Amino acid sequence: MTVSMNSGILSRHDRKAALMRAHFEATNTFVVNLVSGPGAGKTALLTEILAALPRRGLTTAALVGDCATDNDAQRLAASGAPVRQIVTEGMCHLEVTMIDAHVQGWDLNDTDVLFIENVGNLVCPAAFDLGETARVVMLSVTEGEDKPLKYPQMFSTADLVVITKIDLAEPCDFDRESARAAVHTVNPTAPIVETSVKYPSTTGAVIDWIVDRSSERFPPVDPRKEKG
Amino acid sequence: MTVSMNSGILSRHDRKAALMRAHFEATNTFVVNLVSGPGAGKTALLTEILAALPRRGLTTAALVGDCATDNDAQRLAASGAPVRQIVTEGMCHLEVTMIDAHVQGWDLNDTDVLFIENVGNLVCPAAFDLGETARVVMLSVTEGEDKPLKYPQMFSTADLVVITKIDLAEPCDFDRESARAAVHTVNPTAPIVETSVKYPSTTGAVIDWIVDRSSERFPPVDPRKEKG
Numbered sequence: 001m002t003v004s005m006n007s008g009i010l011s012r013h014d015r016k017a018a019l020m021r022a023h024f025e026a027t028n029t030f031v032v033n034l035v036s037g038p039g040a041g042k043t044a045l046l047t048e049i050l051a052a053l054p055r056r057g058l059t060t061a062a063l064v065g066d067c068a069t070d071n072d073a074q075r076l077a078a079s080g081a082p083v084r085q086i087v088t089e090g091m092c093h094l095e096v097t098m099i100d101a102h103v104q105g106w107d108l109n110d111t112d113v114l115f116i117e118n119v120g121n122l123v124c125p126a127a128f129d130l131g132e133t134a135r136v137v138m139l140s141v142t143e144g145e146d147k148p149l150k151y152p153q154m155f156s157t158a159d160l161v162v163i164t165k166i167d168l169a170e171p172c173d174f175d176r177e178s179a180r181a182a183v184h185t186v187n188p189t190a191p192i193v194e195t196s197v198k199y200p201s202t203t204g205a206v207i208d209w210i211v212d213r214s215s216e217r218f219p220p221v222d223p224r225k226e227k228g
Numbered sequence: 229m230t231v232s233m234n235s236g237i238l239s240r241h242d243r244k245a246a247l248m249r250a251h252f253e254a255t256n257t258f259v260v261n262l263v264s265g266p267g268a269g270k271t272a273l274l275t276e277i278l279a280a281l282p283r284r285g286l287t288t289a290a291l292v293g294d295c296a297t298d299n300d301a302q303r304l305a306a307s308g309a310p311v312r313q314i315v316t317e318g319m320c321h322l323e324v325t326m327i328d329a330h331v332q333g334w335d336l337n338d339t340d341v342l343f344i345e346n347v348g349n350l351v352c353p354a355a356f357d358l359g360e361t362a363r364v365v366m367l368s369v370t371e372g373e374d375k376p377l378k379y380p381q382m383f384s385t386a387d388l389v390v391i392t393k394i395d396l397a398e399p400c401d402f403d404r405e406s407a408r409a410a411v412h413t414v415n416p417t418a419p420i421v422e423t424s425v426k427y428p429s430t431t432g433a434v435i436d437w438i439v440d441r442s443s444e445r446f447p448p449v450d451p452r453k454e455k456g
Contacts, residue, residue: 039371071378121320124351143266150297151296168396171399
């Protein structure tokens with residue numbers, strides 16, 4: 001799916017995304033769109049994040065997209081955060097109308113950070129703005145160093161790139177510098193963090209990034225964030 | 229991308245795919261459409277296959293699709309087989325018109341097995357018939373056991389499922405039986421083979437499958453295959 005092929009569809013989507021973004025802004029909700037190929041570890045990382053953010057004073061909720069099954073919503077629900085599964089029935093990406101429909105009934109004034117775990121796909125979700133505040137693109141060391149060059153549209157739109165499964169870097173002969181260079185070829189300014197859920201301390205950099213960016217975007221008011 | 233959303237597009241594609249298939253049949257060319265998520269190891273496996281098939285008396289060629297770069301064509305060209313890169317410029321799957329355009333000038337009468345390495349994507353390529361004789365769907369142990377349930381359209385259309393990177397099964401806590409059960413839930417009859425290019429002997433089962441299926445489909449005529 002390319003932007004040029006779908007410019008009519010996308011401009012309609014983009015108008016809806018702008019309305020969705022205005023709604024998120026009005027409720028002071030920092031929204032993270034989490035994208036990667038299948039099995040890069042979105043749900044595993046999000047499990048760590050949902051456990052950590054309440055200890056940093058932030059309330060959370062999550063939407064999770066898959067072509068089929070509610071496996072991921074079940075995994076994430078253990079966090080205690082409100083979680084809803086979006087089953088796309090074969091569609092390759094989430095669209096803003098699905099986000100709008102699935103946040104109905106949630107009071108986003110009570111949600112500091114909303115996570116949207118997209119369908120596992122490094123191509124199509126790149127073209128669809130969901131009204132998010134930030135896009136986090138994940139790449140597993142098992143996928144190889146050149147994926148940013150092969151999927152430039154996705155990596156060029158990343159606000160943060162997370163390299164996952166670094167515990168497998170050695171058996172995968174993963175070349176860290178080559179991967180970082182590939183990211184910066186398509187996105188010169190994106191920060192890059194390296195994580196493994198097998199070493200929970202490594203996920204701290206992602207959590208710090210979310211806490212810092214969300215408090216910059218929506219500064220807390222003494223002593224707790226004043227919600228819109 | 230779903231079949232229902234694109235039924236008009238797909239029926240036009242399907243007519244073109246039927247013509248392409250008829251052309252492949254007329255030239256006695258066995259065509260394999262190789263699909264997986266990003267980084268499951270399509271190019272690595274295909275490198276082994278292209279090296280092995282000439283020793284089994286079969287001539288080969290390959291088309292390889294990516295959103296950007298010709299990295300994979302460069303890797304595969306080392307085999308000596310004719311190889312062409314299809315750069316989709318952001319499109320999420322290959323279509324039969326691209327296949328038709330990129331086999332121009334090749335005499336398929338001289339090609340026993342043509343491989344088409346699709347764009348790394350477990351969703352969209354499922355819906356697009358390329359006129360292939362067989363579809364091989366690959367799943368890396370690093371992606372997790374439940375991917376066949378999450379991407380049922382893709383796995384349900386597989387003639388062969390190849391589980392890759394089995395050298396990483398232990399560090400990934402990969403549950404072999406759970407993965408096999410997931411495949412058979414959506415595709416009860418698909419044969420499953422487990423491979424790792426780190427253990428070259430394991431790729432023999434894939435190579436045997438291709439040799440056996442292609443000789444069943446286009447039986448060789450004494451002493452060499454008589455080409456259409």
